[in-house]
Amino acid sequence: MIERRTVFRAAMAAGSAGLLAACSGQTGGTAEVDQANVPPQAQLSAEPAADAKDVPVAQPVTVTVKDGTLTEVTLTNAEGGEVKGELNPEKTTWTSSEPLGFGRTYTYAAKATGGDDKTAELTGTFATLTPASEVRATLNPVDHAEVGVAMPISVKFAEAITDRAAAERALKVETSTEVEGAWAWLSDRQVDWRPKEYWPANTEVNVVAKLYGVHYGNGAYGRADVTTTFTVGRNQVVKVHTPEHRMRVFRDGKETANYPCSNGRDNDPELNTPNGTVIVMTREPTSIFDNERYGYTDLEKKWCCRISNHGEYIHENEENRSNIGKANTSHGCVNLLEADAKAYFDSALIGDPVEVTGSKADFPTSSDVMDWLLDWDTWKSMSAL
Structure with a gap:
């Protein structure tokens, strides 16, 4: 950020502060003060200075008067x-209240009066500055x-951010x-906020990302502010202990569905x-599954809740009915009978946690939604501040 501060005076004194000119003669005497040459008592200043270049757009413009209003x-x-x-109550400082535009020219004009009238x-x-690029963000x-109750807040940027601390x-x-x-x-390109523990149910959340004009490094600046207000719903947690062949649903800590x-498949970590x-990432009444490696394409399933970007869903699979509740035979998804899949689908919210235990493999942390796969100390260490 470029900072400049110059004090302007509306009129400069032509000589010393006092303009009394003394004349001596045989009889003595003093000349009258030339009031027209005495500068106004009020002294004006502004920031940024006149003729300043590359002024940050998020920096307020201020005009201030000393010894006047x-x-x-x-x-x-x-x-x-x-x-x-807006003027302050004393009418000694005026401050701009809206952001400036990139690559634009502005002119200020001000008047003030002191005790001398x-x-x-x-x-x-x-x-103002002209950025090398204006980076869009979504929230x-x-x-x-x-x-x-496990929903993270996610800010994603259209370009890589060099100065992460400034953005955060x-x-x-x-x-x-x-x-x-x-x-x-x-x-x-992504920074997430998550609570240490699951959100308290019914929490109201307001997020403000004042990113307009923020310098991300290498001449890239934030294109616009983004905000959101959302509500955390009821506390619902899904638990799957894979050897049990059961999916349990808990509301406020009490089991409401099993x-x-x-x-x-247990014998293949892949x-x-x-x-x-x-977390539940999407709710899709029908989805198409393709995996040529395992011999299926255009396979349509109902009542599908995506739970990772690794490929796992909770969904109906009547074709696997003979194994549901008895054996683990899917390619990674949680297969349910159609009626059960529909009942669960109707109860689910985006951001509901799904806790899986008992498998030979762990979820990879390569997904852009892996917030709860990290312990709290590791999570905090990934802040830029």
Whole structure:
């Protein structure tokens, strides 16, 4: 960030502070003060300075008066449009209240009056920076969503971020009840916030990402602010202990459903339903499954809840009915009978946790949704601050 600060005076004294000119003669005497040459008492200054270049767009413009009060301040763009601003109660400082545009020229003009009733004036023009690139960011969950108690907050960037600390400092999470949580960078394009433990049910969450004008490094700047407000729903947790061939659903800690299931094959870690805590990522009434390696394409299944980007779902599989509740024969998904799959599907929210235990393999941490596969200390260590 470039910082410049120059103090402007509306008029400069032509000589010393006092302009008394003494004349001596045979009779003595003193000349009258030339009031027209005495500068106004009020002294105006502005930031950024006149003729400043590459001014950050997120930096407020300020006009300040010393020994006086402001009577008029305008800040206009090249087209003559006025930038909004506010005076402090004492009318000694005016501060712009909306962001500036990239690569634009602005002009300020101000007047102030001091105790001497003289008017001081100040004008100046400056130019804002032109970024090498403007980087778009997206925020999830979206506005007004209702999510499960394991739902992370995710900010994704259209380009790799060099100065991660600058980006992270612009992010703020507010909750209706106190929740301990932290940001972690899962890649150079994604930073997530998750609570230490599952969200308390019915928590209201407001996220503000003031990213416009943030310098990400290498001349890249944030393109726009993004915000979201969402609600955490009821506490529902799915638990699958793969050797049991059962999928249990818990609400507020109490078991509310217990479905027979068939999980990934026990004898092949490549086909296990892996250990770890994942979340419901999507709810799809029907999905098409393809895996040429294992001999199936365009296989349609109903009531599908994706639980990882590794390929695992909870879904109906009537073709595997003979093994459901008896043997693990899937390629990694949790297979349910159709009626049970529908009942679970209807109960699920995006962000519900799914806890898998008993397998020979663990979920890989290569997915962009692997927040709960990391312990809390590891998670906190991935913050840039």
